[in-house]
Amino acid sequence: MDRSEPGFDAMSRANAFKSGMRRFASGVALITSAAAGHRAGLVATAISSVSTAPPTLLVCINRNASAHEVIDRSKVYAVNLLAAADLDLVDVFSKSARRAERVTSGDWQTQITGAPVLASALAAFDCKVVQRLACETHTIFLGEVLQVGIAGQDVDPLLYMDSAFRRLERAA
Known part of the structure; x- marks a missing residue:
């Protein structure tokens, strides 16, 4: 169907958008935060660098996510880029029934902001929120990066595409 035709309704457009984005x-990242002794987190792929002066990352968080309120209240978050070896944490962070296990499974530390940082992350960015923007069902949090932790050199990233987790195959 030609997307410019009048018959290309909002639902068709949304489904085409989802298919294209897949x-x-x-x-894959774990976005984590802490407020008043409560730790929270979620799995995300909606992250992006914004600037290097100052270093800034944005995360898009659904307002229905349990971590949203914690990030909004604390004004801090960490972006933990997952290695392929950390695939088991995706299940913990993506299922509501396992919410109590989040930020307790794995080796967690804190840096400047107090947001939980995964020791095995490919890279972990400790951020303070400098701006928030409401957009439909999500909030876009822009965070100034205060500290970065980087894993060793030979670590394989965890990737997500077409509704499946993947590993990066190294070229010969």
């Missing part, structure tokens, strides 16, 4: 391979 083709976008991206790294």
